[in-house]
Amino acid sequence: DGGITQSPKYLFRKEGQNVTLSCEQNLNHDAMYWYRQDPGQGLRLIYYSQIVNDFQKGDIAEGYSVSREKKESFPLTVTSAQKNPTAFYLCASSIFPGGLSGANVLTFGAGSRLTVL
């Protein structure tokens, strides 16, 4: 079955440590996205990538980094510079880069819940 796999599902980290969240898709989608969700809140965009080897900052990119070396993979690193990293992280993908049209609905992974101790 095609879909998006995020791992790990739950992650605990000590303050000052970097952590990398994995996102893999087998949908052959060009565009991939990372969103952050805090309790009782909507989703906020961290980074997005329209094509391989290219990515853009979203609304809350500070303290995060990404890479897009392969079409199917878009890992997110939460660095020690992120002041309040405890949150639910959601990865998504869509078929086309370069704008959003009727075919460009978002498909989401199941999420990764990060807790900083």
Place this chain on the structure above:
Amino acid sequence: GIQVEQSPPDLILQEGANSTLRCNFSDSVNNLQWFHQNPWGQLINLFYIPSGTKQNGRLSATTVATERYSLLYISSSQTTDSGVYFCAVADTGRRALTFGSGTRLQVQP
């Protein structure tokens, strides 16, 4: 950037009741989607609807783009409809969706 407001923030229904969720947005959009987030956090796309009306079973949606709002209708609600409903939009200059804060729906048996 574009602003998205959803109302009501919380809604409690008895099973079988109907409901209307509203999404207001601050600028012209070329993409509007409704999502349902289940209690385990999974988000599922319900509709792509930048304008017009669509129906899928007990759910339907209408977007009036000229007046900058969209409505999601849920008829004959079931307990499995519980969760959070999000509206998300993108304008022509934006390559990703901006989400509202959601409507949390609880359907009681």
